[in-house]
């Protein structure tokens with residue numbers, strides 16, 4: 008499956024310098040390790056596990072599983088019988104065993120240039136212990152779910168690791184999601200406590216997060232789920248005497264109106280001041296839940312992807328170490344938000360498990376100007392940098408000048424994640440940002456996979472722009488045709504995985520059946536990614552994008568059903584169909600067709616209302632780019648909307664393919680004539 012020899016043509020290589028110190032320094036070494044990870048997984052992962060602390064050792068095979076629905080329930084168990092604590096491994100082990108207490112864990116860089124904070128491993132351990140004691144004092148116990156709705160501040164990491172320390176299960180909701188989305192996630196996970204902040208700035212824009220959190224709690228109450236504990240961190244509205252972590256002057260915002268309900272709200276600062284900074288970790292079973300993270304589901308209802316302690320720890324630690332070729336003097340920066348899986352695995356868990364020093368950035372790549380990223384790279388001497396294709400495309404629009412204003416000579420490895428990277432963006436990233444010196448690790452993975460599954464290793468894998476190249480250790484990909492047959496050699500079809508790796512999700516929270524149906528029913532014996540994929544003559548994998556009803560907007564998945572249901576909740580809308588239309592920066596934009604109730608017309612104000620409605624229901628990320636009035640939608644005789652046709656209309660492509668099953672073909676012409684943004 009992996010070629011004997013790495014191809015010599017049409018490929019790019021990293022620098023020779025990188026190879027000298029790399030953990031995996033050649034393609035041959037990658038192949039050797041890959042073979043051992045597949046043939047002797049117990050030995051392979053067992054050796055890695057030796058670096059971690061286990062209160063009790065595991066018994067039996069390291070990975071036990073059933074990946075075939077026809078043979079019974081799907082399950083994956085890693086290190087069965089072992090007990091450990093992930094926060095102990097990330098913090099205490101680094102501070103006490105590895106003597107890294109004074110090492111910087113995070114350089115926090117605020118939205119405003121000049122707002123900064125340095126946190127060492129020792130300080131992080133103390134803060135986590137304090138907050139773990141706070142959670143305990145509020146009655147949070149092992150197994151309880153805690154929702155976290157916070158901006159990109161160090162306290163977000165503290166909150167998640169404090170949960171992990173006491174065996175509570177965190178469910179982080181991205182702070183860009185709406186009150187409605189937060190309410191839905193709180194209720195689905197049956198959380199017993201919410202942690203939030205007063206507010207934050209995104210560029211120039213002030214977000215009053217507490218207001219949204221309160222609205223969510225009210226919605227929960229209205230729906231019969233009264234959650235009556237909310238801990239709020241004062242991030243912007245700090246008082247003068249608050250010197251807990253020296254408040255950077257520029258981010259102060261004493262005027263922020265923070266609603267406060269004394270029956271529910273608790274102050275982060277007063278609680279932590281009163282708490283001890285020692286907290287014995289809860290020793291968890293290897294398969295105890297670590298966190299839930301919601302991701303869009305094709306039915307419209309988000310699914311709570313559940314990851315467990317030991318396997319996720321081993322996998323994020325190993326992928327981080329090898330994919331970014333982590334070295335002790337590195338400064339690593341992942342620009343993602345912790346509210347998404349990339350932030351969970353590659354800001355918090357993977358880097359801290361390795362004792363890495365990271366930048367934690369609150370702001371935007373374009374604020375106060377489009378040089379901000381490169382300014383930060385120089386400021387902290389960032390050596391490993393990980394971002395999304397959408398950010399690269401956005402910055403590319405401004406040319407190379409804003410990049411070249413800064414030296415960037417500390418950079419060694421560049422990474423991308425979230426969607427296929429188009430070759431133009433790849434070349435710009437490689438040549439302009441990395442000056443032809445830094446390999447690009449194009450990492451393909453999902454919320455569900457926990458960590459990278461297809462990815463180059465920077466000193467070992469010759470790169471092809473746009474290809475995520477080869478599987479990571481322990482991962483066995485295959486490409487299937489529609490009948491579920493494995494295709495060999497160059498081919499294109501469904502991307503699936505044939506066996507589990509330690510970091511794969513274990514279930515959909517509260518709905519194991521949904522887990523089996525979504526990922527394992529279509530092709531028994533395989534985990535189905537939902538992505539299409541091509542394998543070329545050299546065995547390289549090229550992920551081509553989603554093949555289900557999902558959209559990838561700026562690297563974030565949304566389901567068409569989710570947006571449609573937000574639209575039809577508006578009283579003016581009878582029916583809605585949403586498709587993706589290619590977008591030069593976001594990857595895909597949302598193009599919505601709405602059938603209005605009798606007698607209504609799509610005025611500008613109604614259009615604005617509909618956009619607002621979707622923002623309120625889901626969040627700003629789902630804001631429709633185009634809304635088109637559709638007096639009729641193209642449907643089959645059995646009433647199924649032909650999205651394929653709608654996608655063509657959105658792009659003004661007249662080659663419709665076979666439309667013989669359309670019930671009424673006249674609607675198609677009408678929709679073409681009334682397209683939004685004709686000529687775009």
Ligand code: PRX
Nearest residue numbers: 424425426427449450451452453454550564
């Ligand atoms: O379609 C693939 C795309 O993002 C999806 C997973 O989205 P999510 O669970 O939100 O996680 C995003 C961050 C890991 C995948 O099914 N995707 C992610 N990375 C790549 C990618 N598509 C192509 N190339 C990638 N490197």
